[in-house]
Amino acid sequence: MSDPRRIVIIGAGLGGATAAATLRGRGYDGELVVLGAEQHRPYELPPLSKGLLLGDTDEPDWVRDEGFYREHGIDLRAGTSATHIDRGARMVVDSNGDEHSFDRLLLATGSQPRMMPGADQPGVRTLRTLDDSLALRGAFATIERLVIIGAGWIGTEAAAAARRHGVDVTVVDQVAAPLLTVLGPEVAGVFQELHSENGVHWRLGTGVAGIEEGAVRLTDGTSLAADLVLVAVGAAPRVELAHAAGFDLADDGGVAVDATLRTSAPEVYAVGDIASQFHPRYGKRVRVEHWANAKNQGEHVAANLLGGEEPYLRSPYFFSDQYSLGCEYRGLANVDTHRLVVRGDLAKREFIAFWLRAGQVTAAMNVNVWDAGDALKALVDGQVAVTPEQLREADLPALA
Ligand SMILES: Cc1cc2nc3c(=O)[nH]c(=O)nc-3n(C[C@H](O)[C@H](O)[C@H](O)COP(=O)(O)OP(=O)(O)OC[C@H]3O[C@@H](n4cnc5c(N)ncnc54)[C@H](O)[C@@H]3O)c2cc1C
Structure with a gap:
């Protein structure tokens, strides 16, 4: 061409x-x-x-x-x-x-944002744009009870922000823990506890049957009163x-x-x-x-x-900040089949989670640990052969 x-x-x-x-x-x-x-x-x-x-x-x-x-x-x-x-x-x-x-x-x-039945009513919001964010923040100043549908990244980050504004927050999700499908139960548990300590209420393992004016009806037959509903289902x-x-x-x-x-x-x-x-x-x-x-x-x-033919080879990377927790995730893991190895202390929320398949790191997530980024990238991208013991104990730059 x-x-x-x-x-x-x-x-x-x-x-x-x-x-x-x-x-x-x-x-x-x-x-x-x-x-x-x-x-x-x-x-x-x-x-x-x-x-x-x-x-x-x-x-x-x-x-x-x-x-x-x-x-x-x-x-x-x-x-x-x-x-x-x-x-x-x-x-x-x-x-x-x-x-x-x-x-x-x-x-x-x-x-x-993915929608759900009832999401087009007044009093129901989504979060994608600058205008959405400013409007939601404005609403936080006037409401008492927020129900967030969806315990993914946006749902959990919005929950943390709403708590800062003193809003009573309940998060509903059909899965058993926030961020479960991305992080698996052990690491997801860290996020759940963090939010619980900060006053978030959970309705997990429960679907939403419908959104009505002022309430979210759950599949277990109960209802949650809400001044505002945030739909954050992906x-x-x-x-x-x-x-x-x-x-x-x-x-x-x-x-x-x-x-x-x-x-x-x-x-x-x-x-x-x-x-x-x-x-x-x-x-x-x-x-x-x-x-x-x-x-x-x-x-x-x-x-x-402009005429090049270069393949894009980078592995995925993302970050999140919630309350005092900051994290970065590199790679692509399947939490159902890849083995979790934790270096550091889950309870202190200062750790690196690795996911391994066939002796190689498929993904690594540093939580409140900020000196390992380059080594984690090298481990994920380099497809280095490692053992769980090395990941827990060894000097990471040397290992990478
Ligand atoms: C609230 C929020 C928080 C996030 N936080 C993180 C985070 O902490 N870490 C992280 O890694 N990722 C985060 N993400 C995800 C990340 O921001 C997105 O993956 C990234 O912005 C995608 O970029 P994009 O250019 O593909 O799309 P976008 O940034 O969505 O841009 C697409 C643009 O195209 C415009 N558009 C659509 N259709 C048309 C059309 N027909 N004509 C003209 N314009 C059109 C849209 O209006 C939009 O402005 C977050 C996303 C959201 C919504």
């Missing part, structure tokens, strides 16, 4: 904005249009359930300064959605009726446009991309939450809904949009 002169990016979040900035950083001087459905310039989502919701800050972390896009000739159209992709004509139509022709197209439309990739345009979707719901992040159309790429990548390291499709993935894929795809 010849060098592109017109690149269109759909989605002005972390992945899309990082790709745009990297394209300019690599010397691309053709047309560059970024369409963003939100009125705000691109920002990062993690503070929305942490610092911003806690009230520690009033601004999110912006991906780039306000003047950056103009100064770098990036035609950022905030408040403008892409509504149609005409693949044959290589054209994107936006919500103003404007048409943008492209030589290369990048899809970076992110995710949207996110779904926004793939409607890609689907309508005829690009292949993967079984996990994302847009199918190859190792180089290219979709089933050779001139179209996808990054971030929507990208279901065939990941050479894992030999299967991986779709990662995390900050580092959107940022790193956004940086990586720029070279491929």
Whole structure:
């Protein structure tokens, strides 16, 4: 394919904005249009359930300064959605009726909160955008009882923030412990205890039968009174446009991309939450809904949009902060089949959890331990042969 002169990016979040900035950083001087459905310039989502919701800050972390896009000739159209992709004509139509022709197209439309029946009533919220976060924080000042449906990362982080605001919080989930499916029972127990100590009430192992005005009905026949309900039952990739345009979707719901992040159309790429990548390291499709993935894929795809063929090889990484607990997770483990090894003290909430398969570390999570990041990355990425004893006792940099 010849060098592109017109690149269109759909989605002005972390992945899309990082790709745009990297394209300019690599010397691309053709047309560059970024369409963003939100009125705000691109920002990062993690503070929305942490610092911003806690009230520690009033601004999110912006991906780039306000003047950056103009100064770098990036035609950022905030408040403008892409509504149609005409693949044959290589054209994107936006919500103003404007048409943008492209030589290369990048899809970076992110995710949207999964919904459930009753979630569209007043008094029920989700948390995805800056406006959601500010509205939720405002509500914390006026309500007494919050019911959070979903004990995943967003549900637990929102619970911690609501407790800081003095709100009475109950978290409902059908699983037996918060974050259970990602962390397994031992490590999930650490999070459960932390929240219990901070006054969170749990209704675990219980489904939601319905949301009504002022109450959440549970499948065990009981009801929880709620001034506000936060639905935090996961996110779904926004793939409607890609689907309508005829690009292949993967079984996990994302847009199918190859190792180089290219979709089933050779001139179209996808990054971030929507990208279901065939990941050479894992030999299967991986779709990662995390900050580092959107940022790193956004940086990586720029070279491929300009004609490169480089596979994206990074392993997943994410972080969370809840009360006095901070953690980072690297890799990809199956907690049902990979063996857990703990270095440090679960009860003190100062430890590193490793997951092992066939004598290799598939994932490592440091909790309130901050001097091991490089060694943990090397252990996960290097596929080093290790024993549980070494992981518990040995000098980690030397082991890696
Ligand atoms: C509250 C919250 C907290 C999080 N905390 C963490 C964390 O602590 N650690 C971590 O690793 N990850 C965290 N994440 C996840 C992480 O932020 C996401 O994985 C990452 O932002 C995904 O980036 P993205 O570019 O794929 O999508 P997004 O950042 O969602 O950006 C997509 C953008 O595309 C826009 N868009 C969608 N459709 C269209 C269209 N048709 N036309 C134009 N624009 C469109 C959307 O409005 C949106 O602005 C958090 C997510 C949330 C919601």
